[in-house]
Amino acid sequence: MAFTVKATIASFGGKLLKLSHPSSSTGTDMALNVFLPPQALDGKHTKVPVLIYLSGLTCSPDNCSEKGFFQHAAAQRGLAVVYPDTSPARGLNLPGDHDSWDFGEAASFYIDATREPFSSAYRMETYLAKELPDVLFSDAEVVGQYLDGSRVSITGHSMGGHGALTLYLKNPGKYASVSAFAPIANPTQCPWGEKAFAGYLGADNRAEWAKHDATELIKGWKGKDVKMLVDVGTGDNFYKQKQLLPENLEKAAKEAGVKGFQLRYQDGYDHSYYFMASFADDHVNHAAKHLKLPTSKAMF
Numbered sequence: 073m074a075f076t077v078k079a080t081i082a083s084f085g086g087k088l089l090k091l092s093h094p095s096s097s098t099g100t101d102m103a104l105n106v107f108l109p110p111q112a113l114d115g116k117h118t119k120v121p122v123l124i125y126l127s128g129l130t131c132s133p134d135n136c137s138e139k140g141f142f143q144h145a146a147a148q149r150g151l152a153v154v155y156p157d158t159s160p161a162r163g164l165n166l167p168g169d170h171d172s173w174d175f176g177e178a179a180s181f182y183i184d185a186t187r188e189p190f191s192s193a194y195r196m197e198t199y200l201a202k203e204l205p206d207v208l209f210s211d212a213e214v215v216g217q218y219l220d221g222s223r224v225s226i227t228g229h230s231m232g233g234h235g236a237l238t239l240y241l242k243n244p245g246k247y248a249s250v251s252a253f254a255p256i257a258n259p260t261q262c263p264w265g266e267k268a269f270a271g272y273l274g275a276d277n278r279a280e281w282a283k284h285d286a287t288e289l290i291k292g293w294k295g296k297d298v299k300m301l302v303d304v305g306t307g308d309n310f311y312k313q314k315q316l317l318p319e320n321l322e323k324a325a326k327e328a329g330v331k332g333f334q335l336r337y338q339d340g341y342d343h344s345y346y347f348m349a350s351f352a353d354d355h356v357n358h359a360a361k362h363l364k365l366p367t368s369k370a371m372f
């Protein structure tokens with residue numbers, strides 16, 4: 073069996089499964105949570121589409137499962153939500169991976185590191201884009217039987233917003249849509265991103281950094297319109313400290329003539345899960361629309 077089930081929790085008429093599995097990408101066990109909506113469990117054997125949610129710095133799969141409120145709209149629309157972890161398994165104790173909360177453990181930035189000592193385990197891009205979908209959608213026993221691997225969208229918060237935007241832009245057609253809450257939208261130009269990319273990719277390797285920056289990637293977007301929704305709170309201290317820079321992403325999209333990008337500033341909201349929970353329905357409904365799910369009377 074690919075997955076070990078650690079817990080099964082009733083939520084909004086569906087079930088939240090806390091899982092772990094051995095990963096060949098990271099060489100560690102990986103934790104993840106999967107929310108199965110009631111439509112997946114009604115005995116009709118209808119596979120449901122999937123929204124992948126990438127968490128921010130310091131998070132595990134539990135933060136958003138417990139207080140992001142995604143399950144509310146996901147249960148209405150019939151959408152599974154997959155909450156992966158933010159870095160390879162805890163307790164590797166690589167040199168430097170516990171020195172600060174914005175680098176190393178729970179702070180992978182969802183890229184494949186090329187520098188020692190991180191390059192063997194910190195392979196989160198390969199894990200998320202290749203291994204996890206393969207394992208999830210081929211698993212016959214625990215979750216795969218409920219999930220439609222041909223209909224997937226992606227979202228995320230802060231560092232996870234960066235992860236969602238870049239995975240979407242790097243893999244045209246793989247995800248039906250993307251959304252982000254307070255994303256680190258131009259990591260090569262902010263302190264969080266500079267620190268992470270220097271550590272994982274090398275301080276002398278700025279050309280490589282640009283390949284993992286949504287603002288740089290959108291300049292080369294060759295697909296049809298992006299299906300991209302971004303929310304940022306005007307009371308977000310990290311926004312005020314210029315860690316997020318959504319205005320740079322907006323400017324780059326505009327200058328490149330990319331259509332379909334929507335940036336909303338939410339008055340007075342901060343960086344926390346109070347902000348996320350307030351707009352989680354909008355982000356689930358954005359994904360559901362592009363996954364072509366029928367509208368639900370319960371939405372209105």
Ligand SMILES: N[C@@H](CCC(=O)N[C@@H](CSC=O)C(=O)NCC(=O)O)C(=O)O
Binds near residue numbers: 129
């Ligand atoms: N520990 C830090 C605050 C860290 C923080 O705010 N993390 C955010 C994500 S930030 C960008 O990726 C988060 O989601 N935290 C988890 C939570 O449950 O709120 C500090 O003390 O300042």
